[in-house]
Amino acid sequence: MGIKGLTKLLADNAPKAMKEHKFESYFGRKIAIDASMSIYQFLIVVGRVGTDTLTNEAGEVTSHLQGMFTRTIRLLEAGIKPVYIFDGQPPELKKQELAKRFSKRADATEDLSEAREIGNKEDIEKFSKRTVKVTKQHNEDCKRLLRLMGVPVIEAPSEAEAQCAALCKSGQVYAVASEDMDSLTFGAPRFLRHLMDPSSRKVPVMEFEISKILEELNLIMDQFIDLCILSGCDYCESIRGIGGQTALKLIRQHGSIENILENINKERYQIPENWPYEQARELFKNPLVFSEKEHPEIKWGAPDEEGLITFLVNENGFNIDRVTKAIEKIKTAKNKSSQGRLESFFKPVANTSTPIKRKETSESAKETAIKKAKAAGGKKKK
DNA sequence: ACTCTGCGTCAAGACGCT
């Protein structure tokens, strides 16, 4: 789930910390990606018609392989060096959240069988998407695929997002690409959204720099973490009646959750019983991750052509011509970008970024006008 | 007037042929 409303909060309060970049500008960059997130999306959408998905002869789902394969090739062709991070054991505090998701899936399963009885095709598709779960097998399949492609894989001890952030902090990757905003809470210095959206064509890549966010919000990292906890995270409840805006105001005013708790009206705001905000804070601040020496070296190698044919064609029913062509693409892409990023080549045009602008389309013109009026109307920042 | 909440809704990949 990430952090509730953080995108909007940052768009409203730290717009300069977000920059639009071209997909192409990441040529030669090493990028960490949370694998489970991607797999989940693939399972939901790739080749799905009703409850049907892509499958091999044994009837096992192959949508995640198709999705992972083509997406990774797309990244490689763009000169991007992806490293995929897989989830380990979730922290204790997340169990509640996971239980919630589990029960939602159970509800969806009931809705699905009901829809099946009635025979409503749209409902069947809708509910079947909600029952999707990434299994151990899906993860293992994708690890095997990526290794065969010569793409590095890291198995995180706990949260993948936390490991991604750690790789970025230590300079092993340039940025973390995810749709999950808690990468920022984990302190990823540079964070990309929409890197793999139906592409650079529709939505530009949005790049966040944590240092700029802190600067613009006028907070230190510890305070930003507290802000995220108050806004609503996966690890604990938040305080009913306090959303992003109020949380930001309170943090600016009091500096920490402790001080806020001492100063707010507890009649008005019900503080959850035994609220484990300190543990949540610790999970963001010092998450369980592998250091550079504890995980395998991050290396991009040549694809194992035979292995790919065996796995994809023989075991999973992929079309051999497509796979062969795809392997050629991988080889070409790797040769092209094997020298790495030529800084001299890119420097003059490195900043293709432009500060984000508020949309001025006809639909949103009204909203923008209101916002401008608001800003002009005496909302002063210190 | 502003904010939070809760409701529904929608869509969520990538490719190539036409």
Add this chain to the structure above:
DNA sequence: TGACGCAGAGT
């Protein structure tokens, strides 16, 4: 699941 729009209620 999240993002967005809209209704409603609380401050």
Add this chain to the structure above:
DNA sequence: AGCGTCC
């Protein structure tokens, strides 16, 4: 751009 296909 729209639409069917990938397995």
